[in-house]
Amino acid sequence: MKKLFFILLISSKFITASGQQITGTLPYFQQLVNYKLNVTLNDVDNTLDGSINIDYTNNSADTLQYIWFHLWPNAYKNDKTAFSDQLLENGRTDFYFSNNEKRGYINRLNFKVNGLTARLDDHPQYIDIVKLALPLSLPPGQTINITSPFHVKLPYNFSRGGYVGHTYQATQWYPKPAVYDIKGWHPIPYLDQGEFYSEFGNFDVQITLPKDYVVAATGELQNENEKNWLVEKSNQAFNASVKETAKPAVKQKQVKKTATKKRENLKKPVHKTVKGKLPNPANFPIISNNEAKVQNTETKTLHYIQNNVHDFAWFADKKFLVRIDTLQLTSGRVINAQAFFTPQGYPVWKNSIQFIKDAVRTRSEWLGEYPYNVVTALEAKMGFNGGMEYPTITSISPMPDEKALDFVIEHEVGHNWNYGILGSNERQHSWMDEGMNTYFDNRYIEKKYPKNPSAEFKTNFPFADKRIPEDAFSWAYSVQISLKKDMPVETSSEKFSELNSGLIAYHKTGLWMKVVQDYVGKKIFDSSLHEYFNRWKFKHPYPEDFKKVVEDVSGKNVDSVFSLLNKKGSIGVENKRMLKVKTFFNFRDRDKYNYLFFSPAAGINYYDKLMIGGVIHNYTLPANHFQFFATPMYGIQSKKLTGLARVAYNWTSYGAIQRGEVSVGGASFSVDDFTDSVGNVKYLGVNKIVPSLKIVFREKNDRSHFVKWLQWKTFFIQEQGLSFKRDTIKQADIITYPETRRYLNQLKFVVENNRVLYPYKGELQTEQGNDFIRTTFNGNYFFNYKNSGGLNVRLFAGKFLYLGDKTFSKQFATDRYHLNMTGANGYEDYTYSNYFIGRNEFKGASSQQIMIRDGGFKVRTDLLAAKIGKTDDWLAAMNFKTDIPKNVNPLQALPIKIPVKIFFDIGTYSEAWDKNSSTGKFIYDAGLQISFLHDLINIYIPVAYSKVYADYFKSTITEKRFLKNISFSIDIQNFKIKNILQPFPF
Numbered sequence: 001m002k003k004l005f006f007i008l009l010i011s012s013k014f015i016t017a018s019g020q021q022i023t024g025t026l027p028y029f030q031q032l033v034n035y036k037l038n039v040t041l042n043d044v045d046n047t048l049d050g051s052i053n054i055d056y057t058n059n060s061a062d063t064l065q066y067i068w069f070h071l072w073p074n075a076y077k078n079d080k081t082a083f084s085d086q087l088l089e090n091g092r093t094d095f096y097f098s099n100n101e102k103r104g105y106i107n108r109l110n111f112k113v114n115g116l117t118a119r120l121d122d123h124p125q126y127i128d129i130v131k132l133a134l135p136l137s138l139p140p141g142q143t144i145n146i147t148s149p150f151h152v153k154l155p156y157n158f159s160r161g162g163y164v165g166h167t168y169q170a171t172q173w174y175p176k177p178a179v180y181d182i183k184g185w186h187p188i189p190y191l192d193q194g195e196f197y198s199e200f201g202n203f204d205v206q207i208t209l210p211k212d213y214v215v216a217a218t219g220e221l222q223n224e225n226e227k228n229w230l231v232e233k234s235n236q237a238f239n240a241s242v243k244e245t246a247k248p249a250v251k252q253k254q255v256k257k258t259a260t261k262k263r264e265n266l267k268k269p270v271h272k273t274v275k276g277k278l279p280n281p282a283n284f285p286i287i288s289n290n291e292a293k294v295q296n297t298e299t300k301t302l303h304y305i306q307n308n309v310h311d312f313a314w315f316a317d318k319k320f321l322v323r324i325d326t327l328q329l330t331s332g333r334v335i336n337a338q339a340f341f342t343p344q345g346y347p348v349w350k351n352s353i354q355f356i357k358d359a360v361r362t363r364s365e366w367l368g369e370y371p372y373n374v375v376t377a378l379e380a381k382m383g384f385n386g387g388m389e390y391p392t393i394t395s396i397s398p399m400p401d402e403k404a405l406d407f408v409i410e411h412e413v414g415h416n417w418n419y420g421i422l423g424s425n426e427r428q429h430s431w432m433d434e435g436m437n438t439y440f441d442n443r444y445i446e447k448k449y450p451k452n453p454s455a456e457f458k459t460n461f462p463f464a465d466k467r468i469p470e471d472a473f474s475w476a477y478s479v480q481i482s483l484k485k486d487m488p489v490e491t492s493s494e495k496f497s498e499l500n501s502g503l504i505a506y507h508k509t510g511l512w513m514k515v516v517q518d519y520v521g522k523k524i525f526d527s528s529l530h531e532y533f534n535r536w537k538f539k540h541p542y543p544e545d546f547k548k549v550v551e552d553v554s555g556k557n558v559d560s561v562f563s564l565l566n567k568k569g570s571i572g573v574e575n576k577r578m579l580k581v582k583t584f585f586n587f588r589d590r591d592k593y594n595y596l597f598f599s600p601a602a603g604i605n606y607y608d609k610l611m612i613g614g615v616i617h618n619y620t621l622p623a624n625h626f627q628f629f630a631t632p633m634y635g636i637q638s639k640k641l642t643g644l645a646r647v648a649y650n651w652t653s654y655g656a657i658q659r660g661e662v663s664v665g666g667a668s669f670s671v672d673d674f675t676d677s678v679g680n681v682k683y684l685g686v687n688k689i690v691p692s693l694k695i696v697f698r699e700k701n702d703r704s705h706f707v708k709w710l711q712w713k714t715f716f717i718q719e720q721g722l723s724f725k726r727d728t729i730k731q732a733d734i735i736t737y738p739e740t741r742r743y744l745n746q747l748k749f750v751v752e753n754n755r756v757l758y759p760y761k762g763e764l765q766t767e768q769g770n771d772f773i774r775t776t777f778n779g780n781y782f783f784n785y786k787n788s789g790g791l792n793v794r795l796f797a798g799k800f801l802y803l804g805d806k807t808f809s810k811q812f813a814t815d816r817y818h819l820n821m822t823g824a825n826g827y828e829d830y831t832y833s834n835y836f837i838g839r840n841e842f843k844g845a846s847s848q849q850i851m852i853r854d855g856g857f858k859v860r861t862d863l864l865a866a867k868i869g870k871t872d873d874w875l876a877a878m879n880f881k882t883d884i885p886k887n888v889n890p891l892q893a894l895p896i897k898i899p900v901k902i903f904f905d906i907g908t909y910s911e912a913w914d915k916n917s918s919t920g921k922f923i924y925d926a927g928l929q930i931s932f933l934h935d936l937i938n939i940y941i942p943v944a945y946s947k948v949y950a951d952y953f954k955s956t957i958t959e960k961r962f963l964k965n966i967s968f969s970i971d972i973q974n975f976k977i978k979n980i981l982q983p984f985p986f
Contacts, residue, residue, distance in 0.1 A: 104155030219306025435509020606838030608635030789883025821869025877907030
């Protein structure tokens with residue numbers, strides 16, 4: 001698709017996005033779309049009523065029979081839009097589960113063309129795109145007039161625009177013609193990840209709304225009274241008392257950075273502002289919907305004009321504070337710089353005018369002089385943390401500090417050039433917008449903050465901060481490339497994975513621009529940027545146009561550099577790294593060092609008790625191909641050496657196998673003890689060595705959450721047993737501790753879809769050991785609830801087969817491998833892959849630990865010679881686990897969150913279908929589950945179960961039956977590093 005753009009330029013015939021054929025080699029053209037908009041805000045119903053009057057000039061060589069129109073408010077109409085689908089793909093369910101009140105739409109359309117009623121045809125795929133069928137053809141060079149009323153139900157601000165309380169952000173709010181250019185029509189649905197492409201024109205807009213709103217909008221305000229009022233608000237003296245009355249700016253916890261243009265958690269700049277008096281925030285109460293209905297309905301109509309732009313946005317808030325100042329550009333022209341912010345945002349926004357000026361000055365110097373007469377930045381809560389740009393105006397979410405605000409203002413104001421003036425197709429070539437902009441961000445930061453040029457990433461834990469790179473983007477970028485999960489820069493925005501959208505379209509493009517700069521020379525590159533601006537301002541440049549400018553100015557062939565846009569991987573040269581010894585861990589300077597880490601280590605179990613020792617490893621990020629760790633420890637009670645060790649080599653590729661790993665692991669621990677008649681204690685140990693091969697398959701769709709992997713393991717296990725013999729001559733018992741060896745081959749195939757809505761996982765496993773084969777299927781499916789939590793359904797089916805004839809000795813020898821319905825204990829963990837405090841205990845708290853395997857029941861029947869529901873034939877079960885709604889969860893009253901769930905298990909097995917079965921064909925249990933640490937620790941409280949279990953408990957547990965029936969699991973084997981790395985940007 002990317003190479004096609006170059007082919008189209010020399011092609012004599014090609015097919016457009018709409019399917020229409022265009023013949024002949026076309027010179028550059030662009031349509032002209034002039035707007036007159038009238039709109040009225042209803043702040044009770046959160047609606048807009050308006051009318052649109054468009055003069056559409058066809059500057060192409062083609063006669064048009066129709067015009068595609070964007071009705072982007074309809075992206076919020078239901079949960080079947082491209083916008084809704086993309087939010088789900090990116091891990092958000094807030095819109096999908098939203099109610100009708102929070103959704104939006106546009107309707108009451110009645111299009112007329114030159115006074116003639118025109119038909120609207122639906123787009124075959126997207127409800128936020130329609131085709132306006134022209135009553136009469138529109139020849140080249142002719143202009144038509146298009147009019148229509150419209151009604152918009154503003155959505156809650158899930159993405160860039162809408163309402164939050166009685167703060168309004170009117171963006172993409174009116175019917176807008178799609179772009180028709182040399183590559184054809186570009187009808188595109190509204191997306192959260194993936195911005196816009198619109199035609200240039202002149203805007204004449206009138207906005208009617210309640211009088212007490214403060215409005216910021218694209219373009220120049222024409223109402224002198226309103227202008228004077230804003231200037232008066234700006235000139236109000238700022239009083240130090242505001243710092244006592246205004247709430248501090250909300251701290252934004254920095255998580256992963258996406259395509260939302262974030263620059264957060266940074267030091268304060270040195271600029272100062274004029275001291276004075278700020279209105280008390282108490283004078284700006286939050287108004288509820290009920291209160292709004294009785295508010296004074298006196299209105300005002302504001303008039304804005306702006307030429308040579310391709311969009312219009314406006315923002316209204318009763319609590320906006322205003323700062324207005326002038327800025328003289330190099331040419332001597334004077335423009336207005338404006339900042340609108342809330343009283344709560346004042347501590348961070350007090351120097352915002354200076355930040356706006358700095359942004360305009362630097363972009364004017366590096367690209368070309370700012371052509372408009374006003375530039376505005378405002379504070380607004382949005383559906384993300386960061387900012388969003390529109391011509392002459394940008395909205396920015398609450399920032400944690402002044403330096404973060406400086407960075408975001410610079411980036412968003414900079415979009416007036418790359419997107420606003422240089423109107424590239426952001427949806428298809430987001431790097432021309434975001435990536436070029438990031439290049440200028442980097443220059444700005446280096447110039448203004450030379451001692452600390454990176455965007456700092458802080459965890460608020462000094463110990464970790466010293467070991468985590470300050471530049472989180474660069475760190476995450478290097479990790480992504482090492483995993484071979486990156487994508488080419490020249491990828492359309494909607495096809496990027498969410499992480500790659502920020503790391504590639506933004507960060508990598510910024511690095512690539514620096515490569516181009518170094519290739520042609522900084523002076524020449526600066527000249528190229530100026531020429532690019534002058535040649536393509538107020539037009540629609542494509543990648544080939546930018547390339548041609550660089551070649552024209554530099555006189556160099558830049559094919560090799562521009563080819564990097566279509567390639568994966570790093571664009572830098574990898575340095576030779578030196579060995580460096582550190583404690584614990586370190587992620588810094590991975591381009592310089594291979595780390596070797598030492599740190600103390602400790603562990604505990606029932607037999608060794610406290611184990612102390614150390615760990616040596618080389619695990620870091622980006623990961624090494626060769627990885628190892630060893631944790632030699634000493635058991636205080638057992639007085640034995642224990643520990644874990646693992647050596648692995650992993651590789652990644654861009655091919656069908658995304659990652660492979662071959663490894664050998666080992667472990668040595670005490671797993672039982674025996675006290676003889678004279679009080680001597682013998683600790684029985686286990687040693688295991690496990691070679692393994694794992695292959696992770698690549699998905700064709702880089703946005704997919706689907707994962708497939710295949711793993712083979714062989715377990716070589718050596719165990720100490722306990723043997724009693726009777727010496728009939730000496731009449732004495734002879735106790736020995738023989739060592740036995742066994743093996744188990746295990747082949748596992750796993751498919752999982754980690755999507756946010758209805759994720760699922762399936763695991764097919766076959767194991768083979770002495771005299772048997774054990775095959776099982778384990779499937780999980782999660783049904784999300786609307787507010788939070790959901791229902792997890794697990795399906796298990798297993799079959800046990802003997803190799804050769806079934807004999808009593810084989811049954812006895814393979815007992816631990818048999819399929820088990822009830823809670824599996826430590827003895828049945830035949831690969832020693834689960835952590836048990838006391839895996840061979842049958843009394844006390846440690847005996848109540850189970851692992852969720854096979855049938856997955858939470859009740860235990862360990863004291864029976866033959867456990868209920870245990871079989872060496874076949875077994876099937878279903879397990880249900882559901883969250884309890886917060887409003888009926890009594891533990892919600894506690895100061896810490898303790899998620900309580902309800903479980904229900906039902907199953908059957910081979911022996912249950914015998915004629916004389918004592919259990920019935922199906923057995924069940926049910927109760928409460930309390931989970932901690934992402935379900936790593938779970939407590940199960942059975943409250944209902946089959947009669948066969950009730951009879952067992954009555955016969956074996958004579959006291960404290962309720963407490964002794966409680967079980968728990970410690971599922972460290974299910975630990976996923978991504979749960980720990982959630983605060984990090986990858």
